[in-house]
Amino acid sequence: MNVANRMNLLGTESAFDVLVKAQGLEAQGHDVVHLEIGEPDFDTPSHIVEAGKKALDDGYTHYGPPVGLPALREAIAEEINTTRNLSVHPDQVVVTPGAKPIMYYTIIALAQAGDEVIYPNPGFPIYESVIRFADATPVPVPLTEDRGFSLDVNQLRDLITDKTRLIIVNSPQNPTGGVVPESDLKAIAEVAVEHNIPVLSDEIYSRLIYGDTFHSITAYDGLENLIFILDGFSKTYAMTGWRIGYGVMPSDLVPHFNRLMVNSNSCTAAFTQMAALAALKGPQDSVDVMREEFRKRRDIIVDGLNAIPGITCPTPGGAFYAFPNITGLNKSSQEVADFILNEGHVACLAGSDFGVYGEGYLRFSYANSIENIQKALERIAQCTAQLQT
Template identity: 45%
Template structure:
């Protein structure tokens, strides 16, 4: 895989930041923009986590640490996995990464090594998947998600796309951009398929703590990440720590060994004091998370009701994360046209569904990580602009 890299093929992952910079440019011109484009909680990092970071700095815990991460944090993750997924991985199976996003690259880089290798993932999906697969030059097998199936990836569709070259299947539940959560039997079937057809399963569980009525399930419970499942999770979303750049992977040891080498040659290690500060995020009080999820539920209900009241829009109720993915086909505009129109005419920044794949056409993505009053205001402005 040594062909010249087409850097343009990576731009699929940059669409979100392009919208953000357009919105910022309008703000510099004096316009007021209501923001629904970026997938970032508007809450602050819990104070006990910030205190732990200050303490780690005061303790001069500022040197290099092992590439795989500090033992204390890896032990906390071991317990966390036991409590939330029901099995205890070995410490050697846990790697601290600078966010889940680079974890996607490290995982795929460690597993995929031939052009013929095929990777199955959903369309729409988090843009990094497609961008990394473009970079690796392997075969992409996107599976269109169906609104009739509430945007859940259907194991039947996965099975229909499996070939002898299938190397990895990526799942993301709760999901960005649709907020869908796969059911237990669907998750179990995907894990079963991975075993039957001997492919790897990359399960991006960054929103695992962010569900409403439907429970989170992980396919990792089948092989306990010993054989073929790689879990990616992190601190950005559940603990409001997007800028800290901290995530982790739990993977079979041979894969972990490769990922660890990639970390040590590219980033050396994740910042030591940040790792230490993250321990109480997992082991300390979870009050902030519970309160935030209550707030997110109210915001979700407000935005879903609001979007459904706009002529030409129809919107399912998301079961996890903090995104809605309304169908806007009846407006007669494309996703991009409507997103541009709403930004300039309604002062509302949201994303065209096509940023997440071609089957995102006909949809917009709203990240409702913002106040209920702003959500209500945005709905009024969208209605006025479209009237």
């Protein structure tokens, strides 16, 4: 069958490929530790599950408004206004099945052939994939370890041309766990306002931050008509499989997102939206419990990785990823990741899966039990010792 040329432009997320390989090893009887997939290993808090079940019983099983149920849009606007010190209207909120569609819709709504989009590298692979799919040119801005995986704002300035249609910012970050400092956010905001360039701020890990409080780029003056916030429920409330997220944007963009929803998903599942409403309105202690558990695991994996010769691991400030530097092993990221999977049965991702500037690193998701993390560390130490002989 002839497939449209544009399909060659679409990339993927290697986490799903590695998961399949790891499951293949499991099918052969091997015990694999999964540190590849970026999803909380906790159950969705029970009051949220109960709200979802009740919604099914109450008949929330039909189509609804493409941009989301009014009650949920209102609750999201309230949440954004409280946590980001903004004053957005519920009409600026678009609810989607997972937060990923907001990324997709923002890029295809703003960029086309001849346009450029600046995105973080290493970064979430879907940014580059969708920019290419939109026929636009991806312009990577390097995130470097010496800056705590933030970007150099002068370099960002140099990358801007009259074709730049969007700047993507992600903090806390996937894959590095880095948090962009307030001073850099302010400087990026100033650059965006000066050049009148929209910003997509991917804040999906906004509640998973271990140090200071969360800072959003949206807080800076002048961005009101340029900002797209992406956030959701997948990571904060362990709701990856419910598929619910949202975007907040200037009101004139909402009709475009409405049509994108009508043309793709129709709407987000109504009972899922009711569960999300319960997540926002209900007790938040489960979010704190999860974050504190992640903090413990982070400290264990970072200390353990730093104790392995040839590896150094900075302490991530957010999300649930460790991004160790493995250049001391003198092998490519992919070779090391493959060796650790095939010989040590620990699944992780090569830093190069997140872009060229990710070479020399591995990504470990520490959304797994302490026992499994310790088992993985022992196996990684054995594998890297073998690699060095």
